[in-house]
Amino acid sequence: MARKQVTTTDEFVKGLWRDNPVFVQVLGMCPALAVSNTAMNALAMGLATTFVLLMSGLSVSLLRNLIPREARIVCYICIIATFVTSVDYLIMALSLELHRALGAFIALIVVNCLILGRAEAFASKHNPGRALLDGLGMGVGFTLALLFIGVVREILGSGSIFGFSVFPDTFQTWTIMVLPSGGFFAMALWLLIVNWLKKRKEEAEKLTTEVLT
Amino acid sequence: MNEPQLQPQTSAWSMYRAIVGIGVFCALIIVIVYQSTAARIADNQARFLAAAISEVLPATQSTIPVNISDDGRLQTVDESPALPVFLAYDESNILVGAVITGQGMGYQDNIRVLYAYSFDIDAITGFKILESKETPGLGDRVEIEPHFLANFEALDASLNAEGSGLQNPIVTVKQGAKTEPWQIDGITGATITSEALGDILNKSANIWVPVLERDANLIEPAQGVEE
Numbered sequence: 543m544a545r546k547q548v549t550t551t552d553e554f555v556k557g558l559w560r561d562n563p564v565f566v567q568v569l570g571m572c573p574a575l576a577v578s579n580t581a582m583n584a585l586a587m588g589l590a591t592t593f594v595l596l597m598s599g600l601s602v603s604l605l606r607n608l609i610p611r612e613a614r615i616v617c618y619i620c621i622i623a624t625f626v627t628s629v630d631y632l633i634m635a636l637s638l639e640l641h642r643a644l645g646a647f648i649a650l651i652v653v654n655c656l657i658l659g660r661a662e663a664f665a666s667k668h669n670p671g672r673a674l675l676d677g678l679g680m681g682v683g684f685t686l687a688l689l690f691i692g693v694v695r696e697i698l699g700s701g702s703i704f705g706f707s708v709f710p711d712t713f714q715t716w717t718i719m720v721l722p723s724g725g726f727f728a729m730a731l732w733l734l735i736v737n738w739l740k741k742r743k744e745e746a747e748k749l750t751t752e753v754l755t
Numbered sequence: 756m757n758e759p760q761l762q763p764q765t766s767a768w769s770m771y772r773a774i775v776g777i778g779v780f781c782a783l784i785i786v787i788v789y790q791s792t793a794a795r796i797a798d799n800q801a802r803f804l805a806a807a808i809s810e811v812l813p814a815t816q817s818t819i820p821v822n823i824s825d826d827g828r829l830q831t832v833d834e835s836p837a838l839p840v841f842l843a844y845d846e847s848n849i850l851v852g853a854v855i856t857g858q859g860m861g862y863q864d865n866i867r868v869l870y871a872y873s874f875d876i877d878a879i880t881g882f883k884i885l886e887s888k889e890t891p892g893l894g895d896r897v898e899i900e901p902h903f904l905a906n907f908e909a910l911d912a913s914l915n916a917e918g919s920g921l922q923n924p925i926v927t928v929k930q931g932a933k934t935e936p937w938q939i940d941g942i943t944g945a946t947i948t949s950e951a952l953g954d955i956l957n958k959s960a961n962i963w964v965p966v967l968e969r970d971a972n973l974i975e976p977a978q979g980v981e982e
Contacts, residue, residue: 624781635792
């Protein structure tokens with residue numbers, strides 16, 4: 543976040559790659575590792591978090607002039623908890639099975655430091671439009687990251703994607719991938735790939751600068 | 756976020772205004788969301804309960820919600836209470852068992868379970884967790900661990916000679932230490948949750964089984980509500 547934000551598109555795009563909440567900022571690890579055992583759970587948790595990010599970002603930004611500095615954390619937490627409670631009801635109305643699968647983790651969105659982090663670092667200092675774009679970018683980035691982890695875990699651990707079988711019946715599933723430790727393996731794999739890609743890009747940029755000078 | 760060096764420039768009034776204002780704003784949002792989703796959630800819960808009943812007692816075709824009256828008799832009720840109990844009938848309106856909801860404290864929060872009691876073999880023959888917030892990966896294994904679920908294929912719940920309570924209390928024992936049909940083989944790593952479940956079943960069965968055994972046949976099956 544050291545670079546200057548120039549365009550509004552940049553506000554959205556930065557969450558997807560450059561400042562990806564999971565793979566770059568390594569925030570919100572608890573849900574990222576715990577609820578990514580299947581692609582569906584990962585997607586649902588990502589969307590629920592995106593909703594909370596968007597709504598709390600918007601509210602914090604709208605109310606930013608009313609909230610005194612000293613009381614800001616309690617106000618942010620209160621706003622975030624409100625939208626987490628709302629999302630809890632909405633998921634229950636949508637599907638009780640999904641609600642049971644996500645279990646205690648819905649309530650734990652409150653303490654996902656990504657959301658408080660965005661409220662404090664961004665939404666409280668910018669107008670509602672930019673706060674929404676930032677929340678959307680971070681939310682989509684978070685959802686994609688969870689989905690990436692979830693897809694790897696589901697393919698190897700259950701031999702399927704979104705419940706659809708992708709391997710013949712003879713495939714021996716890697717049970718460890720759906721267990722908690724599988725989350726760490728999948729996470730490590732993606733961190734490796736993302737960092738390798740970043741490094742390669744940096745080196746290419748360095749080379750171009752050297753050639754130009 | 757290591758902040759607060761409280762500085763006196765913010766007046767107490769603006770602090771109150773902000774905190775109370777945001778409190779009211781949040782309360783309003785929660786009330787609106789709750790009101791607009793309540794009917795849908797109740798619908799989902801009813802459907803979920805019906806599916807759970809067929810799961811714990813597959814022969815069920817119709818059910819009658821019952822409770823225990825003040826003088827200790829079994830009676831039918833119009834509306835299911837918070838912890839509903841049903842008499843279950845098959846397609847020829849023959850009583851096949853009872854489906855009972857039990858509740859108790861687990862490791863994290865209340866656990867709500869649904870179990871089936873069979874009048875034929877005096878045993879608990881089906882079991883499903885309706886609600887639990889047990890630790891993912893540890894306590895929540897009680898829902899998936901095959902050896903634990905096998906406990907409930909025929910968990911003995913026969914009555915004592917007087918018919919006032921269970922002959923043998925349902926207890927959870929250490930994993931692999933089950934020797935009697937009324938014992939629940941626990942899960943290592945989910946000790947508190949598996950013991951809590953034994954406790955819930957024991958308490959609930961001690962209340963319900965004597966009344967059901969005595970009075971269930973007195974309830975008229977023709978009133979059965981189609982699932």
